[in-house]
Amino acid sequence: MTTPAELLARPLVLPCGQVLPNRLAKAALSEAMGTAAGAPSPALNTLFARWAAGGAGLVITGNVMVDRRQQGEPGNVVLEDERHLAAFQAWAAVKGQGRLWMQLNHPGRQAPRIVAPEPIAPSAVPLEPTSVFAPPRAMTEAEIDDVVLRFAEAARVAQLAGFDGVQIHGAHGYLVSQFLSPRTNLRTDAWGGTPAKRRRFALAVVEAVRAATGPRFALGIKLNSADFQRGGIEEEETLDLLAALEAAGVDLMEISGGTYERPVMMGAQRASTREREAYFLDFAERARTAVRTPLMLTGGFRTALGMGAALESGAVDVIGLGRPLAIEPDLPARLLNGAEGVERTRDVAQGWGRFGGFLEIAWHAQQLQRMGRGLDPDPDRAMWVAAAVSLLDNGFSLMSPRRGG
C-alpha cells in the first residue's frame, strides 16, 4: 500500500513543463508587509525563508495588488511596474527546493475606505457595512481594459524578478470573482448578462498574462467552487468556467470557496465535510470530470491520511495548506517524513461569534508578522491579545469580519 508520505512526495509536471517537486503547496496568506511605497519589505524575505526551508513543492505569496489606488488592506505589496524591481528580486531569491509563485489580486468593491476611498467594481453593488467599504462605482470598459493590462504587466515584472509563476486570485469575492458572480455583476454589455459574458473578464486576464509571460511560465488561478450565497455563482457554472480556463492554458486551478460575506473557506459547514477534512473535495471530484488540468484543493487539510486520501481519489493533484503553515512552517517537510499531521494548529476563533472570521485572520496574520521579525510563531497567543493588537494596528474602522485575503 502506498503511504500518504509517498503520495505527497510524488513530483508533478505542470502543462507549461514546470515541475513541482512534491504535492504540498503553501496557499496564499496575505502578509500585509509592504513598505509605505508598496514594495516588498525585508521582513517578507525573513518570513519566506521559513517557508522556503519548510519543504513545500510550491509556495504562493499572499495577494499582491495590481493598482495602488485599489488595495485590499493596509500594508499590501503593490506591483504596477519596474520601480521596485530590486526588492522583488530579493523576495524571489528566497527559494527552497520548491517553486515560488506570486498571487495577483484586485479587490474591486471588497476594499476598506482607508485604502480605497473610490472603489471600482463590475457594477455599483455595495458591500456592507458601507461605513467600512465605500460603495463602488461601475467600471467603464476602458477601466476594465486597464485592469486586464495591469494583471499582465504585474505578471511580466514578476517573471523578470525571478518568480516561477503567478496565480490570479479569482476567489473569495474579490474583483475577478465579482465579475463571475451574478450577484455582483449586473452588467448588460459584453462583460455581463450571461455566464459566458461574466466569464470574459477572468479569461481576458488569463490570456493577457499568458501573452505577457510566454508558454513556459506557470499560470494558476484560485477559484470558488461556489459562493455559498443566494444568487451567487453555482457549481454548474464553475465547471463551465474550468473548461474555458483549461482551453486558455491554465497550469493549475486552486479550488476554494466562499466570500467575506460568507467565509466558508475558513470553516466547514457540515459534519460530514469536517470528517473528510477538505471543505471542497466533493466539488474537486466533479471538477476532475470536467478538466484534466492539475487541481489544487485548499481548505481544512490537517492530517496526512486526509491529504493522502484526497490524492489517492485522483480528484486532486496538489494539497493546499493555509493556516497550518502560519503556525507550523516546517509542516510539509515533516509530512514528507511521515508525520501524521498538524501538531499545534487549532480552531482559534471558535466561540467568537460574528467576529470569528475576522479574528481568525487577525490571529494568523500576527503569526506571520512574528516570523517576519525572525521570531517563532506563538500557538498559545490568546485570542483577546490578537483582537487588541489588531485594533491598535488597524483602528476600529477595520473591525469587520471581511478583512483578509
Ligand SMILES: Cc1cc2nc3c(=O)[nH]c(=O)nc-3n(C[C@H](O)[C@H](O)[C@H](O)COP(=O)(O)O)c2cc1C
Ligand atoms: C491570515 C490569512 C490570510 C489569507 N490571505 C489570503 C490571500 O491573500 N489570498 C488567498 O487566496 N487566500 C487567502 N487566505 C485564505 C487561505 O489561502 C486558505 O484558502 C484558507 O485559509 C483555507 O485553508 P486552510 O484551512 O488550510 O487554512 C488567507 C487566510 C488567512 C488565515
